[in-house]
Amino acid sequence: ERDKSTLFTAEIRAEIDAHIAKYPPAWKQSAVMPALTVVQDANGGWLTTELMDDVAAYLDMPAVSVYEVASFYGMYDLEPQGRxxxxxxxxxxxxxxxxxxxxxxxxxxxxxxxxxxxxxxxxxxxxxxxxxxxxxxxxxxxxxxxxxxxxxxxxxxxxxxxx
Ligand code: FES
Missing domain, CATH: 3.40.30.10 (Glutaredoxin)
Structure with missing residues (x-):
């Protein structure tokens, strides 16, 4: 497994776990949107590829599916944002x-x-x-x-x- 980025902290994983807990165990990928929101908020309002890869690995889903979600929905940003x-x-x-x-x-x-x-x-x-x-x-x-x-x-x- 690749190293997780330094931003994908235990605190962030705990926040994502709280979302995963809302779904049946086999459906943890359902937490992809809240998980992306958690990491985006922690990263000053935008998502790096590295963070999306972390989310994909954490939810056992293909990275490309996470990129698709992140590019489809307007609430995610893939470039640095203002304050x-x-x-x-x-x-x-x-x-x-x-x-x-x-x-x-x-x-x-x-x-x-x-x-x-x-x-x-x-x-x-x-x-x-x-x-x-x-x-x-x-x-x-x-x-x-x-x-x-x-x-x-x-x-x-x-x-x-x-x-
Ligand atoms: Fe629905 Fe603007 S048209 S909030």
């Missing part, structure tokens, strides 16, 4: 309620397009698919917190508070 993530929904309900305005505002005011990080490293901006908060569109996911009914002004206030 925060600002994800603006660009699906239909939010578009109808002004998310395009939010997106253009962020692009102009902060000089970033979707997938880019501000020069000061404060945040990475992402346009994402429906966040499941359509009833109070437009919605933004800031790190792990949902914010709804946003205007450019209220979004700015949230961004201003980021360290």
């Amino acid at each position: 925060h993530k600002v994800c603006v929904c660009n699906s239909i309900s939010c578009l109808l309620q002004g998310s395009e305005e939010l997106i253009e505002h962020v692009e102009h005011k902060y000089g970033v397009r979707s997938g880019e990080t501000t020069e000061d490293g404060r945040f990475t901006f992402k346009e994402v698919e429906c966040l499941g908060a359509c009833r109070h569109a437009p919605a933004v996911l800031l790190d792990k917190t949902y914010h709804e009914n946003l205007s450019p002004e209220s979004l700015d206030k949230l961004i201003d508070e980021l360290e």
Whole structure:
């Protein structure tokens, strides 16, 4: 077996074990998504190949299947990220309620397009698919917190508070 990366600590393995415990023993691969979230959070918000390999080995699954999950779902990032993530929904309900305005505002005011990080490293901006908060569109996911009914002004206030 290959050496585990230094980031794949006992603490992280314990967190993953807690997710594995929710499934029948033969189904531990079902924990792949929460496991990726655990390692991504521990690594400043993005996944290295090494960490994905660690998860694959830990869950006894082919590394390529883990890469597929990580590239398919928008909540995983495969490149270094800013200190925060600002994800603006660009699906239909939010578009109808002004998310395009939010997106253009962020692009102009902060000089970033979707997938880019501000020069000061404060945040990475992402346009994402429906966040499941359509009833109070437009919605933004800031790190792990949902914010709804946003205007450019209220979004700015949230961004201003980021360290
Ligand atoms: Fe934006 Fe669903 S369309 S949260």
